[in-house]
Amino acid sequence: MGHAKRKGGAKAAAGCRERKSEPEVVIAESESRFRRIADSAPALIWVSDAEGRIIFANRHYETVFGVTATEMLGDGWQRVMVPGDLPSFYAAFMTAFATHQPFRTEVRFIDKDGAIRWYRCEGAPRFDTGGTFLGYTGLNIDISEGRLAEEELRRSEAKFRTIAESMPQIVWSSLPDGRHDYFNQRWFEFTGHSEWENARDWRSIVHPQDWPKAHLAWQEALKTGEPYEYEFRLRRRDGDYQWVLARALPVYEDGNGEIVRWFGTCTDIEDQIAARQALARSQEELEQVVGERTAELQAANEKLLKEIAEREQAEEALRQAQKMEAVGQLTGGVAHDFNNLLTVISGNLEALLRRLDKDEIDFSRIKSAAENAMRGAQRAATLTERLLAFARRQPLAPKPVDPNRLVTEMVDLLRRTLGETIELKTELAEDAWPILADVNHLESAILNLAVNARDAMPEGGVLTIQTVNRSVSEPRASDLDPDMEGGDYVCICVADTGSGMSEDTLQHAFDPFFTTKEVGAGTGLGLSQVYGFLKQSEGGITLNSKVGQGTEVCLFLRRSAAMPEEAKIEPVPTAPMADAARVQTILVVEDDEDVRRYSTSLLEELGYVVISCGNGAEALSVLRAGTPVDLLFTDVGLPGGLNGRELAEAAKELRPELGVLFATAYAHDVFGDDEGMHPDAEILRKPFQNAVLAQRVSEILLRSRDASRGKAKEASTARTILVVEDEVLISILAVDLLEELGHEAETAANAEDAIRTFVEQPDRFGAIMVDLGLPDRDGKELAVELRAIAPSVPIIFATGHSVAELEAQYDHDPRVKVLGKPYDGRGLASVLNELGVGGA
Missing domain, CATH: 3.30.565.10 (Histidine kinase-like ATPase, C-terminal domain)
Known part of the structure; x- marks a missing residue:
């Protein structure tokens, strides 16, 4: 029986195999269908067994990672995951695996080109009909673009916060419905609020008299989308109120034109309001205040003048005593020092004669x-x-x-x-x-x-x-x-x-x-x-x-780093001769007849035409008569009420190009510390050597000639820069940087404003700084219109997009430069210098 039982059991087993053959065929077909569907999917699909090992990976693995799907089985997929993300992935997977629950996590993979890409990994448990856990079916979806967009958004917000926190004004932003979602640190320092919810309650800090109209203006701006600008008083942390000017501009979403945000600032205008209120006072009040203050100042001034007079008397007495003592020393001392030098001179001359x-x-x-x-x-x-x-x-x-x-x-x-x-x-x-x-x-x-x-x-x-x-x-x-x-x-x-x-x-x-x-x-x-x-x-x-x-x-x-020149016998200096190409005339003004005759003869020997005068009035008459004169050579101390400096100033008014050479033994009374002397004038100390006079005359005439030629080439380069930018904070930053570089700046928020401003006076602008993404027109189109008005005006395109593409597009135009955002003062200065737009 037992055998029969065994025989019957064998037959039963055979019959069972015959009954399962049909389902097996169905399962095989199902698996084949699943594989075809999975292999055609544009995502990474995988299946694990009950122990967590990968037993299936679709062909998209080969597309992404460049290796066959079979190489991803078992633990092969770990080779393409960023090693640093393995612990977090296992933590999520093993937590779900322990309880046979679904799991979801985000990790990074390295694709076949070596690039790192983000994937969202999701897995769902598999069970058979009896409820036995079979493993996981998973799907990995590429979310790189979303993650990159999130990172770019975070960087953009961080950039905005950096700019906002660096500004001295209060900076804030709000959602389209007017609810505020950001304040910079200046707001909390000003108001003393430490909690965010309290900070958003504007009504509690705006002066009660100002709140109704300020709030109404804000609601109207939210409704119409028009820029918001209003003056009101804000309560400081010490309880006092301070006048501010609040400004806000809307930011529109690309495409549909809907407002997505408002950005605003609050600027301290306490001084302006105080000045305005002072101007609004009645004339009687002003006269009373001014009179009282004037009386106080007059009394203080009289007291100060009295003290100064007393002090000056004491100082004058001290100076007089010191002066007399110094004069006593100098009177005999100068003779002593000169006698020493005369001993050298006379002794050598005596030896020479002997x-x-x-x-x-x-x-x-x-x-x-x-x-x-x-x-x-x-x-x-x-x-x-x-x-x-x-x-x-x-x-x-x-x-x-x-x-x-x-x-x-x-x-x-x-x-x-x-x-x-x-x-x-x-x-x-x-x-x-x-x-x-x-x-x-x-x-x-x-x-x-x-x-x-x-x-x-x-x-x-x-x-x-x-x-x-x-x-x-x-x-x-x-x-x-x-x-x-x-x-x-x-x-x-x-x-x-x-x-x-x-x-x-x-x-x-x-x-x-x-x-x-x-x-x-x-x-x-x-x-x-x-x-x-x-x-x-x-x-x-x-x-x-x-x-x-x-x-x-x-x-x-x-100690000198350079070596001295070799010793050589200095010959008697050779006096440079006059320019033979044309006759050059020198006006010599000297009251001492012997010195005048000496200077005249020397200059005539050098080939110059010389006109000599004994005083300033005579010399001025020569110039007023239209006589050609290239150089004025004058003594400083002249008789007749017109000294050398005054003569030179009058001569320069008649002949601005005229060179001037002063001859003097002592010019302190006339020039002080050489202040007030005309920049084209020079001083020749007496006594002077013949060759020195000739050299200085030649140099001044040559310099005057070169200067007159150079004046025709001079041109002013420091002019106003027109900044066309719709982002108010970037516009403020650009203006601050330009002013630090020595330029004046004028702003326009859109293309229409820019054209209207530029047409009024195009010669006033030395360059135009244009944002590409303007609200009413593309920045390149605006540049074409402005160039039609002024073809040579330099253009700076400011953009946050590809700089290389724009530079290639305008490579043929040396008057166009591209400045990538974000930029700083050094980058802006470099672009301006390349365009030849110098600062003041």
Whole structure:
């Protein structure tokens, strides 16, 4: 039975297989149909088993990832998912898998081109008819465009918030129904509100008297879509009210023209309202206020004038006392310093005459004596200039100098100055660096120190001049000038074995007019001028002295990066001749007959036509008569009530192109610190060399000729920029940037406003900045219309779209530039410079 049972069981099993054959065929056909449908779908379709492994992937996987669908089975799909998204995907999948629930998540995949794309993955559990869990059927849909749009929207909103938060005004936005959905931080700082809901309650902070009309105007703007603008008072966080101007513009959706948002600002106009209210007062009230205030100011002014008068009397008395003391020093001191220089001059001239009387003339020694006499005369002229202009800083002409060569070339002059009782020694560093200094001022400083040393050694002694390289670094050494900066210096030290200085003398050694010599033996200007020269040269100076042990003064001069020019014998300067191409006429005005005759003869020798006059009135008559004159060469101090400066000003009114050269030994009374002198005028200090006069005349005539040619080419480039932009905040930003760059700016919110503004006065605009997306017209179409009015006007297209496409379109037009949004001041300035539109 048991066997039968077994036999019967076998038959039953066979019969069962026969009964299932038909459903299996149906299932196979169903699966085949599912595969065909799934493979034709434009989405990623997959099926997992009950353990979560992928057992089916449609052909769209191959389209997206470039590999066969079979390679995605099992865990193969993990290779195309961004690794960082696997944990979040598994978290969502396993949570749903544990309870056999549907799941949904968003992850990133890497397609066959290497691009990252976003997909929304959704899975639904599968069960058989008996309720047994079989796995998941899933669908992955590409949502990249939506995610990119969301990211772009977030970036756009972040950009708006950045601009809004950077503005000093209150900035806000609202929905089409007027409900506010954004305030910048200025709003919360102004109102003191910390909670959003309270911030949206405008009625609670607008002044009760202003609320009805302000609210009505806002409702009307919402209804009609017209821009909103209204003045009202807002309550500050301290409880006081402040006047503001509220402005708002609608933003329309592309296509249907519906308002999607409002953007607005509140600007502080408290000062304007106060001014308006002040103007509205009655004349009687104003006169009363002004009268009271005037009385107060008059009383205060009288009191101040009295105090000033008393103070001026005291200061004048002090100045008079100081002046008399200084005059006492100068009266004898100038003679002392000039006698020193005259000793050099007369001594060398005496040697020159003595050597000329000899039968055999030593030309080298004669030349040396003549050169030393000339150097002494030049230093005398320099001393005069410094004495007369002592209150002013004199311009320096620093250049690379070999300090050893400079000292060596001064030895002969110094020996003659010091006399026979003083021995002169030099200790010059073989590797001394080149220095940067004004040669004339440095030579005068060394000569000044040598003269002081000589006076400190009346019984004779030794004067040593030393050069040494010195590097200065932090911390400062005790033997250095505390004002010196770090760096490399060459130190020129002048040391004597004289009487030395006391501590009190050392404290005042650099003070102007201070001297220990008797009246008539020194001006007291020497060391102060040396000190000023070193400070102006960015160097330093040290002074060490003890009574009975001598004095050492060290001059620190900055090391020069450039090498000095090779020493060469300077020939007598050659005076440039007049331009042979045409006759050039010079009007010489000089009251001293000898000087006038000398200047006239020199200029005539150079080939110029010269007209000479003894005073300003005569010279002005020559100019008014229409006589051709190319240059006015005039003395500053002229008789007859018209000095040189006044003559030059009158001459410039008659002949604006006329060059002017002043000759003077002392121009301080006329020019002050050279202020007020015409920019085309120059000063030639007396006494002057022949070649120097000729050179300066030639330079001024050449410069005047070049300037007259250049004036014809000059053109103004700083003009108004027309900004055509419908976004109010971007328009405000553009205007602020242009004004910072030195331009004036005028705005238009649409093409119609731009054309109306431009047609009125097209020459007023130096360039036009056009947004492409204008509400009433395309920006490129507007540019064509504006170009029809002014073909050469530069155009700047401001766009948030493809810059490369626009640049390629206008590549042929050098007067068109493209500026991508967002832009900053540097980018805007670069585009303007490329167009040749310079700022003020």
